[in-house]
């Protein structure tokens with residue numbers, strides 16, 4: 001267990017905080033008090049480094065194996081082309097009837113709103129996503145709104161990206177206004193990593209915009225390791241929960257990051273103590289460049305069985321795969 005870092009934000013303006021992110025590997029390594037000539041470091045493989053100062057403050061200084069550092073540090077193994085690891089790991093493009101709208105499951109759709117993220121996770125399943133052709137432009141969203149109007153079976157819209165909280169308050173407000181005109185859209189879900197990497201983003205203005213939505217707002221946070229929860233994002237989770245927004249978490253099971261029962265168990269308790277229900281534990285989506293994070297099914301099941309045997313049921317996330325063409329996530333079959 002590393003000591004809680006002291007993070008003193010220089011600004012409470014999230015756009016300023018974002019602009020101060022690390023964009024160069026050397027700068028991040030220097031900040032982490034590490035050798036800038038690490039042999040295992042790779043070039044960025046077309047996926048540039050991006051790490052907020054807040055997230056970097058949670059990395060243990062001088063520890064090249066820190067589990068938060070390993071999620072964001074380019075590795076030379078990203079250049080290996082391994083069979084079975086593809087550019088579109090979960091079949092998003094095949095399921096896109098309108099640019100920027102993915103319709104895989106009957107009653108819900110996912111909107112890819114932006115290519116931008118506050119952090120670049122090296123295992124990201126959308127690291128090769130063709131955002132230039134497959135992103136929704138909110139200022140011209142009538143094809144998506146028309147699609148939603150025609151499909152009365154859709155009750156939930158999931159905002160994704162990239163990270164949907166990278167959009168300006170104005171754009172989120174515009175979208176909510178449009179969705180409020182469609183009576184069958186009752187649930188609005190944000191899939192976001194931002195709450196745990198740029199806590200400055202959540203303020204009273206943002207909350208008041210969310211409160212304009214006529215239905216229920218749900219946040220699916222993306223937190224992989226207990227060290228990603230600190231007193232700063234705890235405040236954000238408390239605020240969202242106090243305003244009645246439901247919080248659930250999805251993690252990705254990652255080799256050398258969180259592949260231990262003790263880590264996942266601590267994460268579940270820490271999430272729950274912060275009003276977040278552990279929801280999914282994803283098997284790695286087999287995207288090109290991320291194979292070094294993957295575990296065999298036997299390894300996954302061993303960890304998962306130990307986790308199940310050590311936690312009350314309400315703290316055990318579901319271990320799942322996303323398989324292209326399936327109508328829901330697929331549970332990993334562990335005996």
Ligand code: SF4
Nearest residue numbers: 117120121124162193
């Ligand atoms: S925040 Fe999400 S979409 Fe962005 S790089 Fe990380 S995993 Fe990918």
